[in-house]
Amino acid sequence: MEKIIRHKSGHTITFQETSAETSGELTKMRVKLYPTSNNPLHFHKRFTQQVIPVKGTVCIKLKNGERNFLSDGDTFFAEKLIPHSVINPGASPIEYEVVCKPGQPNLEKGYRLKFELDNQNINPTLLDSWLLLDMRGTYPIGLRYKIFSFLKRFFLFKWLLYKRLQQLEKKVQTTSASQRTVVMTEQIEK
Numbered sequence: 001m002e003k004i005i006r007h008k009s010g011h012t013i014t015f016q017e018t019s020a021e022t023s024g025e026l027t028k029m030r031v032k033l034y035p036t037s038n039n040p041l042h043f044h045k046r047f048t049q050q051v052i053p054v055k056g057t058v059c060i061k062l063k064n065g066e067r068n069f070l071s072d073g074d075t076f077f078a079e080k081l082i083p084h085s086v087i088n089p090g091a092s093p094i095e096y097e098v099v100c101k102p103g104q105p106n107l108e109k110g111y112r113l114k115f116e117l118d119n120q121n122i123n124p125t126l127l128d129s130w131l132l133l134d135m136r137g138t139y140p141i142g143l144r145y146k147i148f149s150f151l152k153r154f155f156l157f158k159w160l161l162y163k164r165l166q167q168l169e170k171k172v173q174t175t176s177a178s179q180r181t182v183v184m185t186e187q188i189e190k
Contacts, residue, residue: 004115010034010093013111019103027100027107030054033088041085041141042133044078047100047107051076051086056094059087063141070096083141110136116172128168131161 003014010032017028027047041063051058053070060068060076063083070076078084088094100107114132117124124132130148139145151157 004112005119006115007119009037011037013115015108016097018108019105022103024103025101027098027103027105029098029100030095031086031098032093032095033086034093035088035091037088039085039087041083042138043081043083043141044100044137045080045139046137047102047104048080049078049084050097050099050101051078052097052099054095054097056088056092057090058094058096059089061085061087104137107136107138113168113172117168120172122171124168127161127164131165131168134161135165 001014001016002018003012005012011034012032014030015027016030017026019025019027022028041061051060051070052075053072056071058070058076060070061084062068067087068076069089076084086096110132113135114124117128126144130144133140134148134152139149152161
């Protein structure tokens with residue numbers, strides 16, 4: 001298993017089963033989310049997502065404002081295109097498992113890249129943020145996403161996104177080993 005840490009927030013993701021390990025069947029992650037951390041309301045086009053609390057209470061917010069509080073033994077299942085967000089409503093860190101079907105190698109790669117950029121204090125531009133979300137198959141609700149989706153239809157814009165992704169990956173790769181102390185990727189024995 002591989003664990004990545006976002007040092008500014010303490011947010012961690014442990015890849016319990018990757019798309020490669022399951023022959024594309026699923027991606028399974030264990031997420032540790034600190035208080036006041038959340039992700040914006042979003043949806044996924046390419047995969048379903050199951051959220052299973054492991055430690056603490058997990059809040060799932062839906063587009064209509066409804067909030068579902070989940071604890072040990074509960075499960076939330078988001079079909080494709082269902083807007084949702086995961087929130088830590090408490091004062092202590094929470095942990096939950098996320099199962100994405102089918103497996104999502106770009107989601108895994110996108111989280112690794114995002115965490116490395118954050119840990120190296122490389123502030124992504126708005127375009128970079130869109131690109132990282134798109135890479136992970138995560139689409140926020142709102143006008144910005146609609147503009148991004150419209151622009152993405154054009155070949156030139158797609159080419160620019162591809163080139164920018166290469167630049168971001170190169171920026172992360174060229175960081176020397178001594179500067180990578182903030183990027184914590186460790187192998188955990190199963």
